Amino acid sequence: MSDLAIRNVGMTSAMDATTTNSQRVAAGLKGRYAAERRFKAYGVLAIAFALACLMLLMWTIVSHGYTAFVQTMVRLEITLYPQDIDPDGKRDRDVLSTADYRTPIRQAVADLFPDVQGRSDQRQLDALVSPGAVFLIRDMVMADPSIVGKRVSITIPVSDDLDQLNKGYINPNVAEADRKVSDKQIAWFQRLKDRGLIETNFNTILFTMGDSREPELAGLWGATVGSFFTLAVTIALAFPIAVMTATYLEEFAPKNRWTQLIEVNINNLAAVPSIVFGLLGLAVFLGFFGLPRSAPLVGGMVLALITLPTVIIASRAAFKSVPPSIREAALGLGASRLQTVTDHVLPLAMPGILTGAIIGMAHALGETAPLLMIGMVAFIVDIPGGLTDPATVLPVQVYLWSDSPERAFVERTSAAIMVLLVFLFAMNAVAVLLRRRFERRW
Amino acid sequence: MLRHSLALAIVAGIGIAGAAEARDQIRIVGSSTVYPFATAVAEQFGKTTNFKTPVIESTGTGGGFKLFCAGVGVDHPDITNASRAITKSEIETCAQAGVKEITEVKIGYDGIVVANSKASPQAKFTVEMLWKALAKNVAVDGKAVANPNKMWSDIDKSLPAIKIEVLGPPPTSGTRDAFVELVMAEGCKKAAGAKEAGITGAKCGEIREDGGYVEAGENDVLIVRKLEENKNAFGIFGYSFLDQNGDKIQGSIMDGKAPTFENIASGAYEVSRPLFFYVKKAHVGTIPGIEAFIKEFTSAKAWGKNGYLADKGLVPMPDAEREKVGKAAQSMAAMTM
Numbered sequence: 021m022s023d024l025a026i027r028n029v030g031m032t033s034a035m036d037a038t039t040t041n042s043q044r045v046a047a048g049l050k051g052r053y054a055a056e057r058r059f060k061a062y063g064v065l066a067i068a069f070a071l072a073c074l075m076l077l078m079w080t081i082v083s084h085g086y087t088a089f090v091q092t093m094v095r096l097e098i099t100l101y102p103q104d105i106d107p108d109g110k111r112d113r114d115v116l117s118t119a120d121y122r123t124p125i126r127q128a129v130a131d132l133f134p135d136v137q138g139r140s141d142q143r144q145l146d147a148l149v150s151p152g153a154v155f156l157i158r159d160m161v162m163a164d165p166s167i168v169g170k171r172v173s174i175t176i177p178v179s180d181d182l183d184q185l186n187k188g189y190i191n192p193n194v195a196e197a198d199r200k201v202s203d204k205q206i207a208w209f210q211r212l213k214d215r216g217l218i219e220t221n222f223n224t225i226l227f228t229m230g231d232s233r234e235p236e237l238a239g240l241w242g243a244t245v246g247s248f249f250t251l252a253v254t255i256a257l258a259f260p261i262a263v264m265t266a267t268y269l270e271e272f273a274p275k276n277r278w279t280q281l282i283e284v285n286i287n288n289l290a291a292v293p294s295i296v297f298g299l300l301g302l303a304v305f306l307g308f309f310g311l312p313r314s315a316p317l318v319g320g321m322v323l324a325l326i327t328l329p330t331v332i333i334a335s336r337a338a339f340k341s342v343p344p345s346i347r348e349a350a351l352g353l354g355a356s357r358l359q360t361v362t363d364h365v366l367p368l369a370m371p372g373i374l375t376g377a378i379i380g381m382a383h384a385l386g387e388t389a390p391l392l393m394i395g396m397v398a399f400i401v402d403i404p405g406g407l408t409d410p411a412t413v414l415p416v417q418v419y420l421w422s423d424s425p426e427r428a429f430v431e432r433t434s435a436a437i438m439v440l441l442v443f444l445f446a447m448n449a450v451a452v453l454l455r456r457r458f459e460r461r462w
Numbered sequence: 463m464l465r466h467s468l469a470l471a472i473v474a475g476i477g478i479a480g481a482a483e484a485r486d487q488i489r490i491v492g493s494s495t496v497y498p499f500a501t502a503v504a505e506q507f508g509k510t511t512n513f514k515t516p517v518i519e520s521t522g523t524g525g526g527f528k529l530f531c532a533g534v535g536v537d538h539p540d541i542t543n544a545s546r547a548i549t550k551s552e553i554e555t556c557a558q559a560g561v562k563e564i565t566e567v568k569i570g571y572d573g574i575v576v577a578n579s580k581a582s583p584q585a586k587f588t589v590e591m592l593w594k595a596l597a598k599n600v601a602v603d604g605k606a607v608a609n610p611n612k613m614w615s616d617i618d619k620s621l622p623a624i625k626i627e628v629l630g631p632p633p634t635s636g637t638r639d640a641f642v643e644l645v646m647a648e649g650c651k652k653a654a655g656a657k658e659a660g661i662t663g664a665k666c667g668e669i670r671e672d673g674g675y676v677e678a679g680e681n682d683v684l685i686v687r688k689l690e691e692n693k694n695a696f697g698i699f700g701y702s703f704l705d706q707n708g709d710k711i712q713g714s715i716m717d718g719k720a721p722t723f724e725n726i727a728s729g730a731y732e733v734s735r736p737l738f739f740y741v742k743k744a745h746v747g748t749i750p751g752i753e754a755f756i757k758e759f760t761s762a763k764a765w766g767k768n769g770y771l772a773d774k775g776l777v778p779m780p781d782a783e784r785e786k787v788g789k790a791a792q793s794m795a796a797m798t799m
C-alpha cells in the first residue's frame with residue numbers, strides 16, 4: 021500500500037512535472053522565438069549598418085569625383101607660323117621641342133577677343149587656357165612636324181579655375197576678390213560658350229598622362245604603371261616563396277617545437293605594422309644592397325615581405341582543406357611523397373592558394389606607409405619604363421593629390437580613389453573566378 | 463632548366479641594379495611646404511628642356527636634411543627643400559658625411575594664416591590674443607595656471623562669444639614650428655605677466671591639449687573643408703590654401719594687417735617665413751641639369767612678381783633681394799660655415 025502510494029505519488033508528481041515542463045516549454049516558446057527573431061534582427065541590422073557605411077563612403081567619393089572624368093575644353097584655331105616655331109626651317113627635333121608655342125596660343129586667344137587691350141587684361145585673357153596647352157601643341161608638332169606653317173583647329177583644356185567654374189564648384193556670386201576667376205574672365209568664358217567653342221569632353225588626360233602640378237594635365241597613368249610594376253615584383257617574389265614555405269610546413273616538416281615556433285612567428289609577422297617593413301627596406305635594400313630609391317623593384321620587394329605571411333597562412337589553410345584520403349590513396353598506390361604533393365595535393369590546394377595570393381596583392385596595392393620610407397611618395401612626371409625607374413603607385417597619388425592646394429585636385433582625388441577601387445574590385449573578381457573555376461568539392 | 467633560369471634571373475637582377483648606378487635625373491627631397499613650388503618648377507623644367515623631370519619627394523624639412531646630409535654620390539639627393547634655414551647641427555652632420563659645400567637659395571615667403579568660414583564675421587586678432595587662446599599655461603595673478611580661457615570673449619571683449627576651437631598642424635609639421643615661433647613666442651613676450659609667472663622660452667610655445675587646439679593632421683585641404691562645415695572653428699595653414707579657397711574662407715586680421723598677397727610680400731603681415739632650397743655643390747657636373755634647374759627656379763617667369771610660382775601661392779621676395787639671391791644661386795656660391 022505504502023509502496024503503491026509512494027509510486028502513485030511518484031507518478032503524479034512525475035506527471036505533474038511533465039505537464040509543468042510542457043507547459044513551461046509552451047509558455048517559454050514564444051519568448052524563445054522572439055529571442056531568435058531579435059537575434060536575426062540584430063544580424064540584419066549589423067549588415068544594414070555596414071552597407072549604409074559603405075554606401076555613404078561610395079556616395080561621397082562618387083559625388084565628389086565623377087566630374088573629374090570630364091574636362092572643359094576650348095576649340096582654338098591656331099596658326100603655327102614657321103618664324104615662331106622653326107625659324108631655320110630645318111625641322112630639327114631639338115629646335116621643335118624647345119620652340120615657343122606660347123605665342124601662337126596667345127595669338128589665337130587674342131584673335132577671339134580683339135577688343136581686349138591693356139597688359140593686365142591680356143594677362144587675364146592668357147590665363148583662360150591651361151598653361152599646359154603649350155606641351156600638348158608641342159607633342160602634336162613633334163608627332164607630325166608637317167603641321168608647322170598650317171592653321172590647325174584643336175581643342176585644348178581651359179585653365180583649372182575655369183573648369184571648376186564650369187562644373188559649378190566656384191560660386192560666381194561672391195565678391196570678385198574672393199574667387200580665383202575675375203568678372204572679366206567669367207564674361208569672356210560666357211562669350212566663348214555662346215559661340216559654341218566650349219566643349220566638355222571625356223578626360224582622356226586623366227588616364228594617359230603622368231602626374232602634374234596643373235590639375236587639368238594631371239593623370240594617373242604613371243601611378244598605374246608604377247602600381248603594375250610594383251605588384252608584378254611582389255607576386256613574382258611572394259608567390260613562390262609562400263607556396264614553398266606552406267608546402268614544406270604542411271606536407272614535409274615534422275611537427276615539433278621548431279615548426280611550432282616558426283608557425284607562431286609567421287602569424288606574428290602578419291600583424292606587424294607595414295611601416296616597419298618600410299624601415300627594413302630602407303636599411304637592407306637601399307642601405308646594404310644599394311638599390312635605387314623610388315624604384316618599383318624595391319617597392320615590390322618590401323610589399324612582398326608584407327604579403328608573405330598572409331599568403332603563407334592562406335596557402336597552409338588550403339593544404340589543410342585537402343582531405344587526407346587523397347594523400348593516403350596516392351601513397352597507397354606507390355607514389356612518393358613528392359609525387360603525392362606535386363601531382364595531387366598542390367593542384368587541389370591551388371584555388372585556395374591563388375585566392376590568398378590575390379587578396380594579399382589587393383592588400384599590397386593599397387599600401388603607402390612602407391613606400392614613404394623607400395622614396396616612392398614622390399612627384400614623378402615621367403611614366404616609368406622599367407623596374408628601376410622612379411615610380412609611384414596609385415594610393416600614393418591619391419595621397420599627394422589630396423594634399424594639393426588647387427581646388428581642381430579635390431575632384432581628381434576622388435576620381436583617383438575610384439580608379440584604385442576599380443583595380444581592387446577587378447583583382448577580387450579574378451580571385452572569385454579562379455576559385456569558381458578550379459574549386460573541387462568532395 | 464630551372465637552374466639555368468635562376469642563374470639568368472640573378473644575372474639580370476645584378477644588371478638592373480648596375481644600370482641604376484648612373485643617374486640622369488635630379489633628385490630632390492624635403493619640405494612639404496616647398497613641395498608645391500618645387501614640383502611646379504620641376505615640371506616646367508622637364509617639359510621645356512631636354513633633361514629628365516626631377517623626382518621630388520615630400521619628406522618634411524627635417525627628413526630632407528637627414529637624407530641630404532647622408533653623403534655624396536648618386537645614392538643621395540642633390541637638392542633639399544626647407545621651410546626654415548639649415549641649423550648648425552645639420553651643417554655639422556653634413557660636413558661629417560663629406561657634404562662640405564652647400565649652396566643656399568631663398569625662394570620667397572609663405573604666409574601663415576588663421577582663417578575661418580565666410581559665414582562668420584572676420585576676426586581681428588593680435589598675436590597676444592592668439593597666445594592667450596592657445597597657450598598651455600597662461601599667467602593669472604602672477605602665477606602660471608592651466609589655460610582657463612574657454613571662449614574667445616574671455617580673452618578680449620572685442621572677440622565673439624564662441625568656444626575656442628582652432629584646427630592646426632601637429633608638432634611634426636614645419637608650419638607648426640613656424641606658428642610657434644612667429645605667433646606663440648611673440649604673443650608670449652607681449653602678454654602681461656607671462657614672464658613674471660615663469661612662462662618664458664620653450665614654455666611660451668607649448669600649445670594647450672584640452673581640446674581648444676585640435677591637431678588636424680598635415681593635410682591643409684582637410685582643415686579648409688572642416689572650416690566650411692564648422693562655422694565657429696578657426697584653422698591654421700599656409701597662405702596658398704587661403705588663396706585657392708577665398709570664396710569659402712577668410713583670413714583673420716593679425717595685428718591690424720589682413721593676410722593678403724601684398725601685405726605678406728611687403729612684410730606688413732608679419733606671420734610669414736622664408737622658404738629655401740639647398741644644393742649639394744659636389745653633384746653639380748655629375749648629375750646633369752642641376753645648373754639649368756637652378757636657373758629655371760630663379761628665372762623671373764618662375765619666382766618673379768608675375769611668375770607661375772606666384773600663381774601657386776608663393777609670395778616673392780622684393781626685386782632687389784631676388785636679384786641678389788638669384789645671382790648668388792646661379793654662381794653656386796657656397797654657404798660660409
